Amino acid sequence: MIELSEELLLRMYYKMNQARFFEEKLGELEEKGQVHGTVHLAMGQEAAGVMACLALEEGDLVSLSHRGHAQAIGFGLDVNLMMAECLGKETGYCKGKGGSMHIADVENGNLGANGVVGGGFGLSCGAALTQKYQKTGKVVLCFAGDGATDTGSFHESLNLASIWKLPVVFFIENNQYGMSNPVENHMNVENISDRSEAYNIPGLTIDGNDFLDVYNTVTKALRYARAGKGPVLIEAITYRFSGHSKSDKQLYREEQEVKEWRKKDPLLKMKEYLRENRIFTEKQIQKMENEAIISIEQAVEFAKKSPSPQLDTILADVYA
């Protein structure tokens, strides 16, 4: 068991809430037609995205999926700059050129969210190769969904990471569907972690809605990879509450199924844990939630007040 300080628990709960409110707000803005393009919400998957990142050490790197807001918040990105990017503003992480699907903070080790399913696997191998080559002692955490493990890139990358013993942890958020395609239809293995066997690397399936399970497992996997033993594949079982994107009519799943999973809401589960273990008073819990809400409201205000990029920036940054 890994010891969790009060300070860390506080940060965990705060970030989980920030992730939830961030997406609630973003969803609202999208409903009102104030967001250009598509956003992929990860509500219900916060324990996976946030906790996996909280297990990282300073200097470790991440590659995010297209459903990456919770992951980014866990990694410590500034919600103001994230929201500004989602609204295409000059102050956003990518100066308004990327949007929700491409939030990146490369200098600080967030190699970017990826619009191409499976696009992050190879990149993560490369980033891990750099760490190994330069002996930095840092590890790369690569996020992807269940559907992404059907891509050729997943299999090529796991094989390569295995034979080269690259310091990378592949963290798969199995939210039961690749868009409309249920896992049992799109792959023929019981667990995604079983796929690790083909590459002779450790593979683990965990409860992705349990913040402790995620935190502890990723912590151990990072330790393993950091010790030079090679990659680890983690499958976190979870569920997305909202549709794949705004236009998803969700014809492929029953409402009852969503309801059942809502009972396993990772935020509720964490709150129960905090209550049961009397770690914080009810008042402290409330306060953390409020602070998280306020931070998101401020982020929306910041984003809305921010200017759009100047037209002449259109030609900037094509080349280094």
Added chain:
Amino acid sequence: MKTNDMTKMTYRDAIRLGITEEMRLDRDVIFLGEDIGVYGGAFGVSKGLLEEFGEERILDTPISEGAIVGTAVGAATTGLRPVCEIMFMDFITLGLDALVNQGAKMRYMFGGQSQVPMVLRLPAGSGAGGAAQHSQSLEAWLCHVPGLKVVTPSTPAQAKGLIKAAIRDNNPVCFIEHKMLYDSVGLVPLDEEYTLEIGKTIVERPGKDVTIVAYGTTLAKAIEAADFLEEEGIRVEILNPLTLYPMDMKPIIESVIKTGCLIVAHEATKTGGVGGEIVARVVESEAFDYLTAPIVRLGGLDVPIPFNQELESAAVPQRNDFVHSVYRLLNRE
């Protein structure tokens, strides 16, 4: 069903109608892609097809573009006529080996033994806020590969006629759809035998002063510009190269001989774009002697498509770019 009837429908519905008719007529036609079953396709093109044709013919695939295209090539060479949906044209990158190194070359390198009757549906283009990885117009790449055919419809009627022709064609056909056209509406022939011949450029609008060659949403912008210019007495002739490769140059050359002025336009980035090829072929032809002004090439800026809406629309040619170009050609500015 033979009929002269026409019905108003969207571009999306017209593609679906074309596929449906061909699937009814020919049991060898199968359809594969991501989320094309219950979901009905990311853009709603395959809605209802699963109900009519069942899981045997409407094949929901994993997220495996390489396998989708590879499977289509293999099925096509052995007797089926697969239609594939690549959810966004951008992801054709992942299927390019199967398409370019296998499907496109097989017939030729096997001395004419095989045929590869398959269709790749490729939703392309910007305007929907998809940013750099969901907005590209990559047709020029495909037009660089002998053995492939590349077609792109700009209206619902063209969509139906071309998808049917593409399915009946015995070669790999890349069928490029512009995603901002899905909701556009037009009259569509209901005749089951209505097809549009692949390899034909058509005159969309006759004129005499300036020739514009355009396709996709860029064509609609050219037409808007032509409407505006007509009020000033300028008559623009607009040509639509429904087949981008191999392209039918004759109508373009004839038009340039008539007008002496040429504008080529597309949303794809200008450098290395299809427009450059059209221009080269015009200057190689007898039309060269008739040119009265330098040719204008309108194309996307040489940048990835930016997310921000204003930048996004600034990245590709707009109606006013046509108006100004025409003025310039006619020395009216």
